[in-house]
Amino acid sequence: MRPSFNTAGPCLPGEHYMLPPERRLARVLELIDDHKYFTLHSGRQTGKTTCAFWLVEHLNVSGRHRAAWVDLQTAREQPDLDRALPIILSELDRAAARDLPSLARSAPEDVKALLAIPERAVLGYLSMLAARSDRPLVLLFDEADGLVGPAMVSFLAQLRAGYLDRSRESFPASVALIGLRPVRDYALAQAEGRTVSWLGTTSPFNISAEAATLGPFTRDEVGELLSQHTQQTGQRFAAAAVDRIFALGAGHPWLTNAMADQITARDVTDRTVEITAAHVDAAKETIIRERRAHIDWLVARLRDDRRSGHRRGRPR
Ligand SMILES: Nc1ncnc2c1ncn2[C@@H]1O[C@H](COP(=O)(O)OP(=O)(O)O)[C@@H](O)[C@H]1O
Ligand SMILES: [Mg+2]
Known part of the structure; x- marks a missing residue:
């Protein structure tokens, strides 16, 4: 197959003409190496998902990390915890099966049991996954800013809880939230904003220096x-x-x-x-x-x- 210019979705090496994504990712690789939680934000159709695909591939072959790309688009605009969290968990599980095939899978009963308390399901799943990983785990959550309302609040709160406790319990070493906005600009209603008042202060995603972006092509x-x-x-x-x-x-x-x-x-x-x-x-x-x-x-x-x-x- 001859490569062509891509106008639909992420670029695939060999199938599309493309510039090396790594050129745009120096800062992101630094943040991952430093075990940071950060946002990778830039406009629509600027190459975020293409970059995420490259990162997963690169990090998994480099031998220093294990990395998975989790697509949260199916959970977008779904404020209800009881509906959003099962979607997030099933996307996580799918990502783990695809990108981390060498790690033992979670038993379906265990995943189901986690959902009894949606407010802790992501935390529990990520702890289990990190505990099974022989190398620092990196998770890239794509379209993270499509989550809304209580679902968004709970997702962020669970990442924060796991992050704060990570010296005692296994948790991902680095997490990227990928979307159109840096985390402090996530669309949260006023009441939800109060619930996550730690966002931008004591959150793992606290300072703007930990936001990376993708520049235009020269x-x-x-x-x-x-x-x-x-x-x-x-x-x-x-x-x-x-x-x-x-x-x-x-x-x-x-x-x-x-x-x-x-x-x-x-x-x-x-x-x-x-x-x-x-x-x-x-x-x-x-x-x-x-x-x-x-x-x-x-x-x-x-x-x-x-x-x-x-x-x-x-x-x-
Ligand atoms: N590395 C690249 N080289 C050339 N074009 C790219 C590259 N990455 C993205 N693009 C262009 O941007 C479009 C959107 O890519 P995608 O990764 O889906 O972006 P996003 O996730 O930001 O919406 C692609 O269809 C392609 O036209
Ligand atoms: Mg995308």
Whole structure:
């Protein structure tokens, strides 16, 4: 299979053109090495999940840690503890089976028994898992900021309780909450905010220094990504086309790929034709016109460009 520009979900090595995620993860690797609990936050479609996949792979082969990626999207918008906690636990269990195959599995009865007290289920599960791990355990909770209400409060409180007690009971050495926001900006109602008043003070996620983020691609990186297509197919991008993609997308990972995909997979499929800035402008217009529903808010950024000239900045 030939690689292509990815416009749907996380990038997979070999399947998609991609920049090495590790380049964006120096701070994250430091935080993990220092056994920190932290948030990895950046805008939509900026490569968070791609980075998480790389981290799991890298940490598990490096031999110093055991790591698992836990996707919390199925628990989003579910405030009720009795509904959210079973989902979180089943995602945890699934992640452990997939990413930590060398560790003994939890017996289904044990997992079920933990759910008798949802307020302690995550704490109990993570203690058991960490106790079975022969190396420091790293957990990456993706879409963590999709949790809401009491479910969010309880999830954070259980991580905190385990963290504070970790000198006496096994618990993950490092936890990353991955989402759009740093933890202090998690959407909590006022009453819930009072319940977790320790957030931002004595919480494991206490200081902003322990928040990591993903920056946009630089002009050179956009050129590097595009050149992977040239290496594969021989089709060239004029320097002005690279400049134009960078000017329009401001290095936003998905926007960069979306323009490159529109051009190379649809508009200019003759590989002997060099891609120009005019092709980029045409691709931008098509993307705006098609208004692919789920990315409207991103496409709006391209439309802004049409009104206000070139823009720069961090991905939002
Ligand atoms: N390392 C990378 N190199 C090139 N493009 C990337 C990379 N990581 C992400 N992208 C682009 O960003 C899009 C979203 O990636 P994803 O990891 O799902 O982001 P998030 O989890 O932040 O929403 C991908 O479909 C791809 O277009
Ligand atoms: Mg994601």
